[in-house]
Amino acid sequence: MNLQDVSLFLVITETRSLTQAAKRQGISAMAVSRRLASLEQALGTRLLQRTTRSVSLTQEGMEFIPYARALIDAETGARALFSPSTQGASGLLRITAPSGFGRRNILPLVPELLSENPKLSIDLQLSEDVVDIVGRGIDVAIRIAPLKDSTLIARKITGNPRIICASPAYLTAKGKPVTVEDLTQHNCLRLSSVPQWILERDGDILRVGVEGRFRSDNVEGVREMCVLGLGIAQLTRWDVMKEIQEGTLVEIELSDARPQDLSVWAVLPTTRYLPLRVSTFIDKLKFSLR
Missing domain, CATH: 1.10.10.10 (Winged helix-like DNA-binding domain superfamily/Winged helix DNA-binding domain)
Structure with a gap:
């Protein structure tokens, strides 16, 4: 050949x-x-x-x-x-990732990756859609969801459980929900693509229908309205880590259920040969999320 x-x-x-x-x-x-x-x-x-x-x-x-x-x-x-002029990873690195996670956790890595690898180029596609990485020529897809059976290869980057949260001002005005049933009394902000909140109870998946006056097709919209005190949201930990650390959002723990455990995965089309540009990116992302 x-x-x-x-x-x-x-x-x-x-x-x-x-x-x-x-x-x-x-x-x-x-x-x-x-x-x-x-x-x-x-x-x-x-x-x-x-x-x-x-x-x-x-x-x-x-x-x-x-x-x-x-x-x-x-x-x-x-x-x-065997080339003395080569330094670091090279070639075009094609990445796809969810928009919220990508903006917060991948974009900040780009300057350093490019500085450390002068012959590297990056094509970062931020979208909530799960794309065909083989057909699109994607090197690595970052996904935050339980993975179904697939011919693709997945490497776990870090844990990323869902959490329920609200601003201190909202909780002062409306009170804190204690049980799943209490959620029906609150304005629940949600992603347009997630019609139900997913929780776990005694090892079983619990899908809870929630109602609210605001929904958005991206994490940023839900998070911003939550910070502004419009309601309660369910997002993943890495989506709201900064706000929880700063105190602008408060994590809510329910007594009769807990949010679903998820992970950040690097999904690859094949591992027969993993290009240096891909392994360099995965290592950099994993280190940044430790």
């Missing part, structure tokens, strides 16, 4: 066009087609469906993407290992 053909395959998957891939590589479209055919012959399977206007990945092509990236990363890492 020719690694240059593997690299060309990745360019095609990014451009979704043989013509555009040819322009980027400075070769003819016919040469691109021949080299792609050579790679498919070496692998014994079709990677792309071609039409006169576009190309699309076959299932085999989708499955080959993480291995193709691992092959190219391994070659780059091997060359860098």
Whole structure:
């Protein structure tokens, strides 16, 4: 298998066009087609469906993407290992993370990561959506949720339980809930994507329907309204750690249930070869959250 053909395959998957891939590589479209055919012959399977206007990945092509990236990363890492001019991690690090967690805990790491690794570039995508990291070419996805069965690889970064909290002013005016039933008497602020608050009782998951006059599609909106005394919120510990330490929010413990335990996970498309840029980022994030 020719690694240059593997690299060309990745360019095609990014451009979704043989013509555009040819322009980027400075070769003819016919040469691109021949080299792609050579790679498919070496692998014994079709990677792309071609039409006169576009190309699309076959299932085999989708499955080959993480291995193709691992092959190219391994070659780059091997060359860098023996290059005296190389310093630190290199290449483009693609990260996706929840917006609230990313702004508070990943963005502050970017200047130091770039300073310590002069040949590193970072593409950080902040979104509440769970994206297809293989199809999008993501190196690492930060997720805060119980993970379902998956072919992806997950590494735990740190614990991040949900907590219920409110501002001191709200609790002074409205009182502190003591039981789950008490929550029905309060203005509960929530994320639009989380219609119920999730708690645990005697090892069982308890989904509690809550009502309130404000909801938002991002953590920042809920947290800000909570700090302003508009109501009670359920967020994760790392979402409100700063406010609790400063005293602008107070953690609420119920007598008959507790919020669900979650963790911060680094989800990877494969661990056959973990690029230095990925392991460097994971180590930096883990250290910052200790």
